[in-house]
Amino acid sequence: MATDVLVRHAVTQKGTGTQPMLFLHGFGCDQNMWRFISPAFMDDYRLVLIDHAGCGASDVSVYDAERHASLDAYASDVLEVCAALDLQDVILVGHSVSAMIAVLAANREPERFSRMILIGPSARYIDDGAYVGGFAREDIEGLLETMDRNFIGWANFLAPAIMKNPDRPELGEELTASFCSTDPVVARGFARATFFADNRADLALVRVPSLILQCSDDIIAPLSVGEYLHRELPGSTLRVMNATGHCPHMSAPEETIALMQDYLASPPRT
Amino acid sequence: MSRGNVDRTLDHAPCCFVTIDDERRILYANATAHTLLGYDAGALEGKSFESLLSLPARIFFQTHLDPMLRLHRRADEIFLLLAKQSGEKAGVLMNASTRVEGEASLIDFVMLEVKERQKYEDELLRARHFADEARATLEQQYLRLSEQSAALEHASRAKSEFLATMSHELRTPLNAIGGYTEILKLGIRGPVNDAQLDDLVRIQKNTLHLLNLINEVLNLSRIESGTVDYDIGVIRPIKLVESVEPLLRPQIDAKGLRLAIDRSVPDETLFARGDEEKMQQVLVNLLSNAMKFTNAGGNITVSFERVPTSSECIRSTDTILIHVRDSGIGIPASRLNAVFDPFVQISSGLTRTHEGAGLGLAISRDLARGMGGDLTATSTLGEGSTFTVALPTA
Numbered sequence: 001m002a003t004d005v006l007v008r009h010a011v012t013q014k015g016t017g018t019q020p021m022l023f024l025h026g027f028g029c030d031q032n033m034w035r036f037i038s039p040a041f042m043d044d045y046r047l048v049l050i051d052h053a054g055c056g057a058s059d060v061s062v063y064d065a066e067r068h069a070s071l072d073a074y075a076s077d078v079l080e081v082c083a084a085l086d087l088q089d090v091i092l093v094g095h096s097v098s099a100m101i102a103v104l105a106a107n108r109e110p111e112r113f114s115r116m117i118l119i120g121p122s123a124r125y126i127d128d129g130a131y132v133g134g135f136a137r138e139d140i141e142g143l144l145e146t147m148d149r150n151f152i153g154w155a156n157f158l159a160p161a162i163m164k165n166p167d168r169p170e171l172g173e174e175l176t177a178s179f180c181s182t183d184p185v186v187a188r189g190f191a192r193a194t195f196f197a198d199n200r201a202d203l204a205l206v207r208v209p210s211l212i213l214q215c216s217d218d219i220i221a222p223l224s225v226g227e228y229l230h231r232e233l234p235g236s237t238l239r240v241m242n243a244t245g246h247c248p249h250m251s252a253p254e255e256t257i258a259l260m261q262d263y264l265a266s267p268p269r270t
Numbered sequence: 271m272s273r274g275n276v277d278r279t280l281d282h283a284p285c286c287f288v289t290i291d292d293e294r295r296i297l298y299a300n301a302t303a304h305t306l307l308g309y310d311a312g313a314l315e316g317k318s319f320e321s322l323l324s325l326p327a328r329i330f331f332q333t334h335l336d337p338m339l340r341l342h343r344r345a346d347e348i349f350l351l352l353a354k355q356s357g358e359k360a361g362v363l364m365n366a367s368t369r370v371e372g373e374a375s376l377i378d379f380v381m382l383e384v385k386e387r388q389k390y391e392d393e394l395l396r397a398r399h400f401a402d403e404a405r406a407t408l409e410q411q412y413l414r415l416s417e418q419s420a421a422l423e424h425a426s427r428a429k430s431e432f433l434a435t436m437s438h439e440l441r442t443p444l445n446a447i448g449g450y451t452e453i454l455k456l457g458i459r460g461p462v463n464d465a466q467l468d469d470l471v472r473i474q475k476n477t478l479h480l481l482n483l484i485n486e487v488l489n490l491s492r493i494e495s496g497t498v499d500y501d502i503g504v505i506r507p508i509k510l511v512e513s514v515e516p517l518l519r520p521q522i523d524a525k526g527l528r529l530a531i532d533r534s535v536p537d538e539t540l541f542a543r544g545d546e547e548k549m550q551q552v553l554v555n556l557l558s559n560a561m562k563f564t565n566a567g568g569n570i571t572v573s574f575e576r577v578p579t580s581s582e583c584i585r586s587t588d589t590i591l592i593h594v595r596d597s598g599i600g601i602p603a604s605r606l607n608a609v610f611d612p613f614v615q616i617s618s619g620l621t622r623t624h625e626g627a628g629l630g631l632a633i634s635r636d637l638a639r640g641m642g643g644d645l646t647a648t649s650t651l652g653e654g655s656t657f658t659v660a661l662p663t664a
Contacts, residue, residue, distance in 0.1 A: 029334075142351070250340045
C-alpha cells in the first residue's frame with residue numbers, strides 16, 4: 001500500500017514549492033544529514049526525504065539481506081516512494097552510494113526525473129586494473145571490522161536521545177539522535193553492497209542531466225573518480241569544491257547550496 | 271592550577287588528548303599522543319587528524335564519525351585503528367566532544383590504547399562470525415528438512431489415499447466373487463457335485479485370504495501414518511489372554527497343541543496401561559503365529575512379569591511383560607530383527623511354507639509402540655521362539 005512505503009522509509013515532506021526535490025542519504029547516515037542545506041530549498045521546491053531500508057527511522061524489518069545485497073533493490077525502493085507520492089519532474093539529490101542509487105533509478109524511469117545532483121559519487125570503489133577506485137578489497141574488509149567493533153559496544157548509538165544544537169538556534173528543532181543508529185546487521189550489509197558494487201556500465205545509459213559535486217581530499221571519492229564519472233556520464237557537469245572530506249553538505253553547507261542553486265538556475269546540459 | 275601545571279598533568283596522563291579545529295587540523299596533542307604515535311614533541315600540531323588514522327578508520331571517520339560529530343556534537347566509545355609514524359597500527363577507544371571557543375568550533379578527543387581489549391574483541395568477533403555462519407547453515411538445513419518433511423508427508427498422504435482407494439476397488443469385486451461363490455455352493459444355480467464343491471470352497475478360502483491381506487495392508491498403512499486412535503486405559507493382561515483363548519481354541523485343538531497360561535505372578539501386580547481392543551489384536555496375532563510355526567503336539571505358554579523399566583520407549587518406573595513362548599521351529603539369529611519388517615516370513619525353503627502376508631508382527635509392534643510399549647523377540651532355531659509385549663504399568 002502507498003501509505004506503507006511512506007512509513008517503511010520514514011518519508012518526510014516539507015517545502016512550499018511544486019517541483020519535487022528528493023534527497024537520498026549516503027552510507028553511514030540517514031536523512032538528518034540534509035538538515036544544513038534543505039532549508040535553503042524549502043521556498044522553491046517540495047522537499048521529500050527518505051531513509052533507506054534499515055537506516056535511521058525506517059522499518060528495519062523491511063531490510064532483506066538477500067534483496068538489499070544489490071543497489072538495485074534500493075533503487076526499487078526509491079521508485080516505489082516516487083510512485084506512492086506520484087512524483088514527476090523530480091530533482092534527485094544523492095550523496096555517496098545514493099548517487100549510484102539515483103543513477104539506477106533514473107535509468108529505469110528516466111521520464112520521472114528532470115535532473116540529478118550527485119554529491120561525492122563513485123561508480124566503483126575498488127581498484128580494477130587501470131581504473132582507480134581508491135581502495136583494495138582488504139581496505140573494505142578493514143572497514144567492516146571497524147564497524148563490527150563499534151557495534152559491539154555502541155549501545156549509546158542505538159539508544160534514542162534528544163539533542164539540541166545550541167550554536168544553530170535558527171534551526172529551532174530538536175534532533176532525535178537516531179543518526180547512525182543503523183542495525184549492525186543492516187550496516188554491514190549496506191557497507192558490502194556499497195563498497196563491492198560496480199556501476200560503471202550503468203553510466204552510459206543515463207538520460208537525465210546531472211551535477212557532480214566533487215570534494216577536495218575526499219578519501220571515499222577521490223578526484224580521479226569524479227573525473228571518470230564526468231567523462232562517462234552523459235549530460236554531466238562537474239564542480240570541484242573547496243570543501244574537503246566526504247560530506248560537504250554537512251561540513252560546507254553554504255558552498256554546497258550555492259553550487260546546487262547555480263546549477264538549478266541554468267539550463268541543463270544535454 | 272596554573273596553565274603550566276595543567277599542561278604537565280595532561281602530558282603525563284595515561285591517555286591521549288587531541289584537539290582539532292573545524293578544518294580537522296590538530297591544534298594540540300599531549301605528550302602521550304606523540305609517544306604512542308611515534309612523533310617528536312610538537313610534530314603533530316598542524317597535521318590533519320585523518321593522517322593519524324589507518325585507511326579503514328579514515329573511511330569510517332568520513333562516513334560515520336565526522337557526520338555524527340557535526341550533528342550530535344559528541345561520540346563515545348568509538349574504536350579506531352590509528353596509524354603510527356612507523357606504519358604500525360594502534361587500536362584505541364575514543365571519546366570526543368565538540369565545543370565553541372570564541373569564533374572557533376573545536377573537537378576534543380580522549381583516546382586510550384586497548385591492546386588486551388582488542389584481543390578480547392577479536393575473539394568475540396571470531397565467535398560471532400562463526401555463530402552467524404553456523405546459524406546460516408542450520409537455517410538452510412532446517413529449510414531443506416522442512417521441504418523433505420513436506421514431501422514425505424505428501425507422499426505418505428498420497429500412499430494412504432491410494433491404499434484406501436485400492437482397498438475399496440479390490441474389496442468390491444472380491445466380495446462379489448465371494449457372494450456368487452456362496453450362491454453356487456448353495457446350489458441355487460443348480461446341483462453341485464463334490465469336486466465342484468471342493469473347488470468352490472478353495473475359491474472362497476482364497477477370496478477370504480485376499481480380503482484379509484487387503485485389511486492388513488490398510489491397517490499397517492493407517493498405523494504408520496499415525497491415523498489410528500488409541501483408547502488408553504487400565505488393562506489386566508491375564509484376563510485379556512483368557513478372553514482371546516476361546517477364539518483360538520478350535521485351531522489349537524485341531525493341531526493337537528497345548529496352550530498354558532502361567533498365573534504364578536499375582537494378577538493385582540500386573541495392571542498395565544494400553545488399548546484393550548488393540549492388545550487383543552496383538553495377542554491373537556502372536557498366538558496365531560505361535561500355532562502356525564509349532565508342529566503338532568507342541569506347547570505354547572503365556573507368562574507374565576513385572577520388571578523395572580529398561581526400555582527408552584517406555585515412560586514408567588515399571589514395565590509389564592507378556593511372554594508368548596512356543597516350542598516351534600524357531601528363527602535363525604541372523605533373521606530375528608527382520609521378523610518385524612512388513613511382508614517378511616522366515617522360511618528355510620524356497621517356497622512359502624505358511625500362509626499369511628507377513629504383516630502381523632509389523633502391525634503388532636506398531637500397535638504396541640503406539641500404546642507406549644514395545645514388542646521384541648528371542649529365539650533358538652529348532653527349539654522355539656518367545657515374543658514379548660512390554661507395556662507401562664498403570
